[in-house]
Amino acid sequence: MTTTMDPSLDVLAMNGGRAVRTTKFPVVYDGSGRLFDDLELGYLREVLASGALGRWGGTKTLALEKAWAERAGCRHALAVSSGSASIHVALRALQLPRGSHVITSPITDIGTVLGIFNSGLVPRFVDVDPSTGLIDPDAIDRRGAAAILPVHLFGQTDGIERIHSLGLPVIEDASQAHFSTFAGQCAGSTGAFGCFSLQQSKVVSCGEGGIVVTNDDGLEALARLAHNKGWDKDVAGPRAYRFIGSNYRMSELQAAVALAQLSKANEIIARRRTSFAALTGALRGIPGIRLPVETPGRVNSWWSFWMRIDESKFTTTPGRMVAALRAEGIPFALGYIGHPLYRTEAVVAELGNTRPLPGAEDFCRTVATLSWNERIERRDADDVAAAVQKVVDAFARRGV
Numbered sequence: 001m002t003t004t005m006d007p008s009l010d011v012l013a014m015n016g017g018r019a020v021r022t023t024k025f026p027v028v029y030d031g032s033g034r035l036f037d038d039l040e041l042g043y044l045r046e047v048l049a050s051g052a053l054g055r056w057g058g059t060k061t062l063a064l065e066k067a068w069a070e071r072a073g074c075r076h077a078l079a080v081s082s083g084s085a086s087i088h089v090a091l092r093a094l095q096l097p098r099g100s101h102v103i104t105s106p107i108t109d110i111g112t113v114l115g116i117f118n119s120g121l122v123p124r125f126v127d128v129d130p131s132t133g134l135i136d137p138d139a140i141d142r143r144g145a146a147a148i149l150p151v152h153l154f155g156q157t158d159g160i161e162r163i164h165s166l167g168l169p170v171i172e173d174a175s176q177a178h179f180s181t182f183a184g185q186c187a188g189s190t191g192a193f194g195c196f197s198l199q200q201s202k203v204v205s206c207g208e209g210g211i212v213v214t215n216d217d218g219l220e221a222l223a224r225l226a227h228n229k230g231w232d233k234d235v236a237g238p239r240a241y242r243f244i245g246s247n248y249r250m251s252e253l254q255a256a257v258a259l260a261q262l263s264k265a266n267e268i269i270a271r272r273r274t275s276f277a278a279l280t281g282a283l284r285g286i287p288g289i290r291l292p293v294e295t296p297g298r299v300n301s302w303w304s305f306w307m308r309i310d311e312s313k314f315t316t317t318p319g320r321m322v323a324a325l326r327a328e329g330i331p332f333a334l335g336y337i338g339h340p341l342y343r344t345e346a347v348v349a350e351l352g353n354t355r356p357l358p359g360a361e362d363f364c365r366t367v368a369t370l371s372w373n374e375r376i377e378r379r380d381a382d383d384v385a386a387a388v389q390k391v392v393d394a395f396a397r398r399g400v
């Protein structure tokens with residue numbers, strides 16, 4: 001990439017040099033990073049032609065649920081309106097006593113905990129392993145907890161086996177791990193419930209949407225009620241509202257797009273994995289950059305690329321290095337959610353200020369993420385690697 005003929009490329013773009021990347025990097029927020037085409041359009045036309053746009057009377061939501069259950073290796077899948085809704089529905093279905101504690105990660109989207117608060121439950125944040133951002137099963141004190149809600153951050157499933165061995169009901173937040181596998185099993189398929197988001201940025205998307213999976217017939221029936229206002233439609237006579245649910249139904253329009261996307265999931269994941277492997281391969285061995293590792297027996301669908309910046313190896317902060325990478329034309333971000341969830345205003349309003357967790361703090365301070373997608377090609381990965389190398393060279397602490 002670097003040519004000695006053109007010295008301006010050696011100067012950081014943030015200091016007036018030439019940027020490594022001058023064309024748009026593919027992003028999930030628009031068509032540049034997504035595989036939406038005539039298949040989605042065809043299903044949408046069918047829905048419109050049928051005139052049945054809501055779940056009742058439609059066919060696409062039912063087809064999506066059947067296909068998702070098959071793909072995930074579960075008895076049941078329930079389509080809902082968002083990933084946050086999927087978690088709320090799962091928690092409502094578990095019928096935990098009010099005030100019960102649910103163990104979860106502080107490094108996640110707020111959608112992981114909205115359903116906890118909205119069910120009258122209390123999140124109990126446990127620390128993460130800073131080398132993965134996943135909750136550390138050894139740091140968990142399960143006493144007094146009613147359930148555990150691990151997050152498969154960035155598509156990783158490490159530690160889930162040990163989490164199961166704690167003996168609590170498990171809700172897997174697989175919103176970032178569509179069809180990641182461990183020991184041949186799909187993320188989300190091994191707990192009481194698995195929850196997925198189909199929001200715009202997720203591996204399989206319909207803009208907004210979610211899926212709940214379970215192998216338990218009784219839990220499935222309760223989840224179905226919970227997402228439909230608590231309304232048992234099988235009961236004749238006066239409407240049978242069995243408990244306070246919500247309207248979290250998916251529309252047929254969302255389901256049309258999700259169904260088309262699901263049929264492309266293998267291709268989407270294969271493309272993400274190929275470009276991700278190209279990038280990690282190109283970055284391997286760069287001092288001060290810690291790369292994600294796919295541990296044996298796991299296949300990760302890699303929602304996001306991420307790397308940790310070893311502060312001791314550089315003359316500046318991770319924040320300034322991320323700013324330098326952005327100036328080079330690569331849209332990295334620092335800290336994923338910026339700070340652990342227990343610091344966020346909404347959570348502080350509920351729980352007060354809680355004790356900082358060192359692994360979580362460390363992770364947010366040093367992780368740089370680059371939202372990954374199925375349109376990223378080898379040449380894009382090469383640009384990312386060139387930008388990282390350039391920024392590392394500019395800020396490397398010599399002689400350490």
Ligand SMILES: *Cc1c(COP(=O)(O)O)cnc(C)c1O
Nearest residue numbers: 082083084109111112175197199
């Ligand atoms: C996206 C996401 C959610 C929330 O999903 P929405 O569809 O945005 O409501 C929950 N948990 C995780 C880990 C997520 O990435």
